[in-house]
Amino acid sequence: MRDEGRKIMKSWRRSRPFWGGLFIVAAGLELLSIPLALQALPVAVMFGTVGAGYLIALVLIIAGALVWLQPGQRVFLGLIAVLLSLASFVCSNLGGFLLGMILGLLGGMLAVAWTPISRPAGRLDTVTVRSVLAAARAFASRVSVPRWSTAIAVGRRWRRLVVPMRRARIEADRVPADRSSLAKLREPAE
Structure with a gap:
């Protein structure tokens, strides 16, 4: 008792x-x-x-x-x-x-x-490698992309479009060589 x-x-x-x-x-x-x-x-x-x-x-x-x-x-x-x-x-x-x-x-x-002892089995704050891999497999099985080849091709096309735009923006932002502070330092003082 x-x-x-x-x-x-x-x-x-x-x-x-x-x-x-x-x-x-x-x-x-x-x-x-x-x-x-x-x-x-x-x-x-x-x-x-x-x-x-x-x-x-x-x-x-x-x-x-x-x-x-x-x-x-x-x-x-x-x-x-x-x-x-x-x-x-x-x-x-x-x-x-x-x-x-x-x-x-x-x-x-x-x-x-304090939190109660009983916790639900599928908690969102508990992430393991096994659960991430299972979620990736489930996602891949639902996506109708044959062997991801289409997704890879779309990614390559996107890269071909984005990279030249970035280069053009970087070149447009550059300061001409004669106006930069480094060029001013190289000039002989009069």
Whole structure:
């Protein structure tokens, strides 16, 4: 029974950005623990920035829990966590003495970067030599060019048309020899 519970927990953790959510929740708890330890609730009523620190911490905790419960929203929630962690630097004791801010940034980045385990078989970003050769063979079988001889002939004709035009353009762009700066250097100074 115990091993079965571990397998279920492991599969649950792998099916969502678990570590990103954990770091986001830890950042929120850390940001919330410092003002609560200082018993700053009366001050929070009087000053808005301490209240903003409470709000940032609570939203981070909620965002971390939502990253676990709704993995499809991980990018949005991760960006919210990153932005709130940066805002905590100003509003909540230098981001919970930098620890809460760093945990929130790390958790937000992990949540944004997480991808599900199951990937489609024909992904476009996975290119191998074998897949390129198979695609070339499939393309060659669909093209109605007998042994590529027509395509090669068209390419040769195109080259015959383009190369003389390039030469003519290069010759037209040349500066006459008597007007070039090199010719001026060769002239004797008077």
